[in-house]
Amino acid sequence: MIHRFVSVMAGLACLVAATGRADAHPHVWVTMTEELLYAADGSVTAVRHAWTFDDMFSAFATQGLEQKTKGTFTREELAPLAKVNVESLKDYAYFTYAKVDGKRRKDAFLDPIDYYLDYDPKETVLTLHFTLPFKTPVKAKALEIEVYDPEFFIDFGFAEKDPVRLVSAPAQCTAAVEKPHDDNFPITLRLDQAFQTSEANIGMGANFANRIAVKCP
Amino acid sequence: MPVRIGARVRLTRYLALAAVILVLLLAAGALDSAFAQAGPLGAIRPPPAEGVTGWLLAKQALFYRALSGLIRAAKTDGSAYWGLMGISFVYGIFHAAGPGHGKAVISSYLLANEETWRRGIALSFASALLQALTAVLLVAIAAVLIGATAKMMGDTVRVIELVSYTLIVLLGARLLWVKGRGFLHTLHRVRSGPEAAAAAAADHAHHVHAAQPDCHRHDHAHHDHADHAHGHQHDADEEEDVLPWGHAHGPEPEELAGPGGWRRGLSAIVAVGVRPCSGAIIVLVFALAQGLFLAGIASTFVMGLGTAITVATIATLAVAAKAIAKRFAVARAGYGSLMLRGVEVGAALAVMMFGVLMLTGTMASERMGMF
Numbered sequence: 001m002i003h004r005f006v007s008v009m010a011g012l013a014c015l016v017a018a019t020g021r022a023d024a025h026p027h028v029w030v031t032m033t034e035e036l037l038y039a040a041d042g043s044v045t046a047v048r049h050a051w052t053f054d055d056m057f058s059a060f061a062t063q064g065l066e067q068k069t070k071g072t073f074t075r076e077e078l079a080p081l082a083k084v085n086v087e088s089l090k091d092y093a094y095f096t097y098a099k100v101d102g103k104r105r106k107d108a109f110l111d112p113i114d115y116y117l118d119y120d121p122k123e124t125v126l127t128l129h130f131t132l133p134f135k136t137p138v139k140a141k142a143l144e145i146e147v148y149d150p151e152f153f154i155d156f157g158f159a160e161k162d163p164v165r166l167v168s169a170p171a172q173c174t175a176a177v178e179k180p181h182d183d184n185f186p187i188t189l190r191l192d193q194a195f196q197t198s199e200a201n202i203g204m205g206a207n208f209a210n211r212i213a214v215k216c217p
Numbered sequence: 218m219p220v221r222i223g224a225r226v227r228l229t230r231y232l233a234l235a236a237v238i239l240v241l242l243l244a245a246g247a248l249d250s251a252f253a254q255a256g257p258l259g260a261i262r263p264p265p266a267e268g269v270t271g272w273l274l275a276k277q278a279l280f281y282r283a284l285s286g287l288i289r290a291a292k293t294d295g296s297a298y299w300g301l302m303g304i305s306f307v308y309g310i311f312h313a314a315g316p317g318h319g320k321a322v323i324s325s326y327l328l329a330n331e332e333t334w335r336r337g338i339a340l341s342f343a344s345a346l347l348q349a350l351t352a353v354l355l356v357a358i359a360a361v362l363i364g365a366t367a368k369m370m371g372d373t374v375r376v377i378e379l380v381s382y383t384l385i386v387l388l389g390a391r392l393l394w395v396k397g398r399g400f401l402h403t404l405h406r407v408r409s410g411p412e413a414a415a416a417a418a419a420d421h422a423h424h425v426h427a428a429q430p431d432c433h434r435h436d437h438a439h440h441d442h443a444d445h446a447h448g449h450q451h452d453a454d455e456e457e458d459v460l461p462w463g464h465a466h467g468p469e470p471e472e473l474a475g476p477g478g479w480r481r482g483l484s485a486i487v488a489v490g491v492r493p494c495s496g497a498i499i500v501l502v503f504a505l506a507q508g509l510f511l512a513g514i515a516s517t518f519v520m521g522l523g524t525a526i527t528v529a530t531i532a533t534l535a536v537a538a539k540a541i542a543k544r545f546a547v548a549r550a551g552y553g554s555l556m557l558r559g560v561e562v563g564a565a566l567a568v569m570m571f572g573v574l575m576l577t578g579t580m581a582s583e584r585m586g587m588f
Contacts, residue, residue, distance in 0.1 A: 025277035025312070027496055056285040059506040060499045064366035084368055155278070 026155035029054035035165045042170045043137035047145055051128045058126040071121050078117035086112045086130050094132055099144035110135055141216055148209035156210055164212050178211040273314045280308035288504050291512055305516040309523020319344050319489030320528050321571050322385055324535040326485045328564035329392045334536045340482050341529035347490030349521030352497035353514050360505055377492055382576040384488035389569025396565045400558040407551045
């Protein structure tokens with residue numbers, strides 16, 4: 001009797017505990033194109049991001065902004081929003097993580113420079129451009145840059161075409177891109193165009209982060 | 218009742234132990250999910266979302282993304298409305314699995330109180346629909362009337378969230394106060410001997426009334442209501458709370474419609490329902506941008522309906538589980554009562570902890586801000 005009672009109570013506790021779990025699905029999708037900027041001495045000085053948001057979030061983000069021409073926004077009109085974006089991104093460490101020769105480098109980046117937003121009126125999507133300079137330029141055999149949201153509110157994915165470019169890199173440097181593989185998301189279920197370009201790693205969270213691995217032997 | 222004293226003592230120990238374990242389990246469950254989310258950026262990676270959770274997330278994301286395509290399609294193709302409503306409904310059902318839709322708070326609230334499954338369902342629907350209403354009102358006022366930006370809306374949601382979490386903490390604290398007293402009271406009875414315990418089970422109503430003069434439910438009908446009016450809302454809850462079971466007349470279905478009936482659950486409904494769902498806000502603003510605000514509103518309410526079904530299902534499970542536990546408890550007179558009260562204290566504690574964790578940002582909730 002008591003044992004049954006206790007097991008019922010344990011079941012109850014588990015029920016409450018289980019329902020208390022907080023797992024949000026992504027609400028924002030980002031398709032990214034990345035550039036690594038090299039100095040003349042072969043060190044990496046900065047990461048230049050170009051993040052294109054999905055149409056729903058782009059509509060949300062541009063809500064209430066002034067526009068001269070309906071249906072589009074100029075870079076100037078978007079400038080205040082871009083400022084808010086990069087300032088807020090600081091709290092999230094720009095979702096950008098660096099590993100130098102296998103070691104995670106914390107607090108690797110300075111505040112962003114050269115940031116702006118673009119609006120594509122045909123696709124009705126926003127693209128945020130910003131450059132993250134390294135505090136100290138990285139000269140290493142192996143550099144890994146990961147981009148992900150640990151809370152998985154934003155689902156980052158590489159662009160289908162040329163997701164990574166090394167700018168003025170030494171000839172022997174090569175970049176490889178690791179995309180998360182997602183069994184939960186067969187291609188046939190992709191319902192709109194944004195899906196196809198975003199390589200959404202739905203259901204995988206940070207465990208299958210998008211990784212750029214640069215090797216300069 | 219000819220029961221051996223030794224067995225009684227052992228039983229008490231078991232029950233006390235079980236109560237402690239339960240409270241710990243509840244606490245651990247809440248903390249576990251909190252820590253899983255709390256890794257400092259980049260330092261600790263959260264566990265992989267695989268299995269059921271991963272599947273749920275994938276489905277939610279799939280349906281959520283589908284909404285944008287369907288809203289677009291609805292601009293030119295009227296039949297897409299049906300698809301939009303269908304997907305909104307299914308999305309709502311799945312989405313309630315995510316944080317911030319009150320499953321945990323409502324289930325714990327129901328466990329802490331003596332509630333019927335009908336009330337559980339009513340609470341779930343009311344809070345889910347209030348949540349949809351808040352989202353619609355927020356976007357209607359902020360975006361349509363004022364022309365507010367996304368950032369302003371995000372800031373507003375953050376304020377509403379703080380209010381909601383504070384209300385949840387207060388709700389939990391009040392439950393804990395009332396339930397804790399009830400628990401100690403029963404403990405005292407049980408400790409003072411088997412006879413007293415048996416008496417307590419049969420006779421508790423009078424004692425409790427004597428001990429807590431501001432909770433005399435039975436007298437209400439005979440008293441002049443005027444002198445209760447000021448404190449009635451609080452009392453309404455405590456009357457049920459202090460006498461959670463063994464009560465000659467628990468809340469009958471018809472009581473739900475009565476003035477006290479609704480007010481009793483109102484605090485839980487508001488605490489949970491006042492916070493709008495960030496997904497709904499984004500969908501609404503997108504629909505507005507497409508010139509289909511009404512479709513967005515309909516979609517939001519249909520989503521709320523789906524959410525309500527999931528929350529109501531979980532709430533009903535909680536009520537059913539407690540009913541089973543109660544059946545065991547009733548057979549054990551005073552000790553069973555003690556056990557049940559222990560459960561209620563644990564559930565009350567859980568409500569408060571959910572609030573505290575969300576308020577302190579330890580427990581991840583749906584994020585709204587950032588842009």
